[in-house]
Amino acid sequence: MLQLGDEIALFTVVFAVVLLGTRSPIGSTALTACLYAFLIMFRFPQVPTSQARQVLQPAKNAASGGVSLVAHRGGGHDAPENTMAAIREAHKNGATGVELDLEFTSDGVPILMHDETVDRTTNGSGPLTQLSFSELSKLDAAAKHRLSDKFQGEKVPTLQEAVEECIKLQLTIYFDVKGHPDEAAETLKEMYQKHPVLYNTSIVCSFEPKVIYRMRQADPEVVTALTHRPWCLSRLGDGTPRFSSLWKHQ
Numbered sequence: 001m002l003q004l005g006d007e008i009a010l011f012t013v014v015f016a017v018v019l020l021g022t023r024s025p026i027g028s029t030a031l032t033a034c035l036y037a038f039l040i041m042f043r044f045p046q047v048p049t050s051q052a053r054q055v056l057q058p059a060k061n062a063a064s065g066g067v068s069l070v071a072h073r074g075g076g077h078d079a080p081e082n083t084m085a086a087i088r089e090a091h092k093n094g095a096t097g098v099e100l101d102l103e104f105t106s107d108g109v110p111i112l113m114h115d116e117t118v119d120r121t122t123n124g125s126g127p128l129t130q131l132s133f134s135e136l137s138k139l140d141a142a143a144k145h146r147l148s149d150k151f152q153g154e155k156v157p158t159l160q161e162a163v164e165e166c167i168k169l170q171l172t173i174y175f176d177v178k179g180h181p182d183e184a185a186e187t188l189k190e191m192y193q194k195h196p197v198l199y200n201t202s203i204v205c206s207f208e209p210k211v212i213y214r215m216r217q218a219d220p221e222v223v224t225a226l227t228h229r230p231w232c233l234s235r236l237g238d239g240t241p242r243f244s245s246l247w248k249h250q
Contacts, residue, residue, distance in 0.1 A: 011036055044220040054200045055223045058172055060096055070174060071095040073114055074162075080142040081121060082112035083154050087165050097172030099205075100162055102187075104180055109133035110159035110187045116178075120144060122156070133158075163191060163198070173202035176227075177211045185214035192222055199223075 011032055019028040056068070073081035075090030075098060082101055090098050103113040106129055118124045118131065123143035128136075142151035166173050177184045192198045203223045204215050212224050 044216045047221065047223050051200060052223050055172065055203050058096065058201070060170065068097060068172070069095045070097040070099055070172070072099050074098050074100055074112065076145075079147065080145040080151050080154050082114060082156070082162075083141050083151075084157050084161060084165055085142075085151050085154050087162060087169070087171070091169040091171055095171065097174060098166060099174040099176050100159075100166075101176045101178060102159060102184055103128055103178060104183055105133045105136055106130055107132045107134075108183070110183075111136065112157050112159065112162050114178075118156075159187065159191065163195060167195060167197060167201070170201075173198070175202060175204045177204060177206040177208070177215075179208065179211070181208065181210045181214040184211060185218040188215060188222070189218040192219055 014035065015028055015032045018031050019025065022028055022031075057066075058068075071086070071090035071093075074083060074086035075093070075095060076082070076086060078093060079086040079089040087098055100112050101114040102110060103116070104110055109132075111128075111133065113121075113128060115121070116129075117127045118136070118139060119126070121144050122139040122141050124131070124136075124139040136156050139156065140148075140153055141156045142148045142154040145151060163173065175188060177188075188204060199221055203225055204212070205225045205227050206212055206215075207227045207229070209226060212226050215222055215224050
């Protein structure tokens with residue numbers, strides 16, 4: 001949310017632009033005032049700066065020189081990504097937080113998975129939209145990992161299992177939501193209500209604006225962030241897009 005100084009600057013620019021277009025001081029004032037009133041009425045309350053700072057710069061970072069060490073996909077290099085083993089290895093190796101990818105099975109169970117299919121990381125195949133949690137539970141999440149022998153039989157965890165483990169290990173959680181705005185917002189809202197400690201130890205991130213909007217709408221007390229990837233990181237050397245999603249090419 002904009003601070004007071006930013007708001008004044010923004011609406012001054014809006015007023016100037018409208019004035020240039022209409023040549024009417026009264027009309028420009030009225031339009032700018034209406035826009036301001038609309039934003040005041042429908043915007044969400046701002047998360048306290050102290051809360052956001054506690055999430056992004058927790059006191060435990062002192063042990064790492066004041067730097068946040070966040071394990072991507074739970075720490076997918078040292079253990080199968082987005083698994084309980086990865087979370088534990090990340091903590092063991094000194095991480096202060098973990099990024100967890102939220103997805104859903106065909107029967108609506110929130111689980112950890114980066115892709116829309118299970119092909120890349122497990123010994124199964126097919127999209128999550130066609131796999132129930134019972135079917136997913138039979139797969140080996142370590143099958144395609146470089147340390148598959150060490151972590152053989154590792155399962156795809158539920159969101160609940162992962163969150164409880166992170167709380168136990170005092171890890172900051174970066175929930176990365178790929179899609180399913182409504183389902184994700186409702187699921188995370190329930191998770192925050194069940195574990196209030198998350199309000200000061202986690203953040204909900206997404207490339208999709210709708211996900212952040214739905215999350216703020218469901219629970220405005222949750223710290224959120226709209227993820228941004230620069231053009232140079234979203235394309236290959238020849239300019240070919242790395243991803244099919246529009247939101248990942250901002």
